[in-house]
Amino acid sequence: MxxxxxxxxxxxxxxxxxxxxxxxxxxxxxxxxxxxxxxxxxxxxxxxxxxxxxxxxxxxxxxxxxxxxxxxxxxxxxxxxxxxxxxxxxxxxxxxxxxxxxxxxxxxxxxxxxxxxxxxxxxxxxxxxxxxxxxxxxxxxxxxxxxxxxxxxxxxxxxxxxxxxxxxRGLDIGPLPTADRAIFPRRDPPCFEFEHRGVEFTSNKLVKKDYPVIVEDVVVHKAHFTLEFLAKLKQKASSENSGPYRKPYSTFESLVAHLWRAITKSRALDNSKTTYVRISVNGRTRLNPRVPKDYFGNLVLWAFPSAKVQELLREPLPYAAKLIHDAVAKVNNNYFKSFIDFANYKVEEEDLVPTAYMDKSSLCPNFEVDSWLRFPFYDLDFGGGCPYVFMPSYFPTEGMMFLLPSFIGDGSIDAFVPVFQDNLATFKQVCYSLD
Structure with a gap:
């Protein structure tokens, strides 16, 4: 082209x-x-x-x-x-x-x-x-x-x-954005209820340059998961989560658990290694009082469910789904406010830098999932109707995955998953299997 x-x-x-x-x-x-x-x-x-x-x-x-x-x-x-x-x-x-x-x-x-x-x-x-x-x-x-x-x-x-x-389209813009970024006050005295070193921040002295991987070695596979497959996957992930007071795991939790196991298996990692998933958590509904949905800025932290490779692959799908559910649940109001205090009082004092950086070529043995499932990207209508295709650009960082609602519009999901070329065949075999 x-x-x-x-x-x-x-x-x-x-x-x-x-x-x-x-x-x-x-x-x-x-x-x-x-x-x-x-x-x-x-x-x-x-x-x-x-x-x-x-x-x-x-x-x-x-x-x-x-x-x-x-x-x-x-x-x-x-x-x-x-x-x-x-x-x-x-x-x-x-x-x-x-x-x-x-x-x-x-x-x-x-x-x-x-x-x-x-x-x-x-x-x-x-x-x-x-x-x-x-x-x-x-x-x-x-x-x-x-x-x-x-x-x-x-x-x-x-x-x-x-x-x-x-x-x-000649319409009034609305709802208008909430643009005040000074709505996250630090507490005095601060309260550090959670550990943020090694999570959102790391020491500037510990940051190492990544050794580049030849881009040709990484291929971005677009995996399509039908509504029928997702329903069966959710049922399987929630099979051990029964009872009158227990809810089934969400489609998101079930799918990420499935992909975490599929990616880990395709990598053929040593069983003793630890692998984690970096999952974005939107703070708008987590903070108390709630932040308006139309707040303009960043309001995301991350959950980091982790497991030994051997346990992740040996245990059934509900094991991984529970790890994800529990880790995301912990990123609550208290966690966000602890982060606000820590970022204001400790980061400069200890010369800390964010762990979120995009200069890596591979996240192995870990991986990251960025979910765009609930964002109104498909609502961009310039006057001729909504788009028939929406997708991320080409990001060949092994292990950095994007989840999007399929353009088909039937509730199916597309996952853009960068994997090493040598691992692709195994990944495709595993990711489309419910066994």
């Missing part, structure tokens, strides 16, 4: 035809912003014709940026070195591109390096959002979107994308 870049420019917010406010201001990053991944994340949307013209998407983007000003700003530091988002309305990158061919001829939407041509590069970018509109001769449109994770998590980013679509 040969993508021709037609133009590239900066798009800035519009305020009812006026220029940006005279006082730029800034927003300090919260402790949840600072602990997440310091990188751009890219996603791909595909739309069948008819699609609105590029100018409609550009004007809608300008309106959406006037509500979500952070995206048009820049990451900076204040006079004492604190990380901030400078609300200077410098704008976002807007690229127009084309392919001399139809969408079906040019793009298979299988996870591969060819997807990287459908969005701007993620490295060395000062803009906090980048957009690429790629047109095809059949009238189809692919929207490549990248956003800096320090500014917002998946919930917030998907809310912004829905707002962009609303603006393109």
């Amino acid at each position: 040969k993508v021709k870049k037609e133009s590239s420019r900066i798009v800035k917010p519009t305020y009812n035809g006026k220029t940006h406010p005279s006082n730029p201001g800034f927003i300090p990053l919260s402790v949840f912003d600072k602990v997440t991944y310091n990188t751009h994340i890219a996603v791909i949307y595909a739309y069948r014709p008819p699609t609105p013209p590029n100018v409609t998407l550009e004007l809608g983007l300008q309106k959406a940026l006037s509500v979500y000003r952070e995206w048009a700003g820049r990451l900076e530091r204040d006079d004492i070195g604190n990380s901030i988002i400078l609300l200077n309305d410098e704008g976002v990158k807007f690229v127009e591109a084309s392919v001399n061919g139809t969408l079906d001829e040019a793009v298979s939407f299988k996870p591969s390096a060819s997807l990287l041509a459908l969005h701007p590069c993620l490295k060395g970018v000062v803009e906090l959002v980048q957009v690429q509109l790629t047109r095809f001769t059949c009238g189809s449109l692919v929207v490549g979107f990248t956003a800096h994770h320090l500014v917002a998590d998946g919930q917030s980013t998907s809310n912004f994308l829905v707002a962009w679509g609303q603006a393109c």
Whole structure:
């Protein structure tokens, strides 16, 4: 696929035809912003014709940026070195591109390096959002979107994308984002109820550079799990969790337990090794009082269920499902508030850095799951209907998995699972088996 870049420019917010406010201001990053991944994340949307013209998407983007000003700003530091988002309305990158061919001829939407041509590069970018509109001769449109994770998590980013679509359709943007990042006060005196060293943070002195793995050795497998398979999997995972006061494990818990075991088996690890799963936990419903769903920023911590390889593979599926359920349940209101205190009082004092970083080529013997199952990514409608394909870009980090609702729309789930080429055959055999 040969993508021709037609133009590239900066798009800035519009305020009812006026220029940006005279006082730029800034927003300090919260402790949840600072602990997440310091990188751009890219996603791909595909739309069948008819699609609105590029100018409609550009004007809608300008309106959406006037509500979500952070995206048009820049990451900076204040006079004492604190990380901030400078609300200077410098704008976002807007690229127009084309392919001399139809969408079906040019793009298979299988996870591969060819997807990287459908969005701007993620490295060395000062803009906090980048957009690429790629047109095809059949009238189809692919929207490549990248956003800096320090500014917002998946919930917030998907809310912004829905707002962009609303603006393109001439609708009022709503609900409006809750933009106050100073709503997480530290306690005085602090209360460190949980250990956060070696969990969200590690010593700066212990950080080691990862030895790169040849990208060709990793293949991203898209596994499709039907609604019927998921129902049977959930039943199997919950088979030992019966009783009047016990609920079955969720589809998410059941599927992650299944994939954890499948990935571990395909890796042929030593039985004595310990393996863990890094699972994102949304704090909006965990904190008390609850944080609005429309809070804009990062509000995610992680659960880390772990097990010895021998036990994980020897015990039946309910064993792994219980480990996941119990670990996620522990990331509750008390845990979040303990983290807030620790991040405010101890991180700078002990020279700690986040454990969330994207420069690894392999997570083995561990793996990470990023669930987009409950985010409204599929609701991005520019005026021609919702996308028929939504997916992450190509992230060939072995063990970093994404879960998405299938574009079929029947409740099935797609898992994008990067594995070593030598382990692929075993993984495919195990991941589609209920035995």
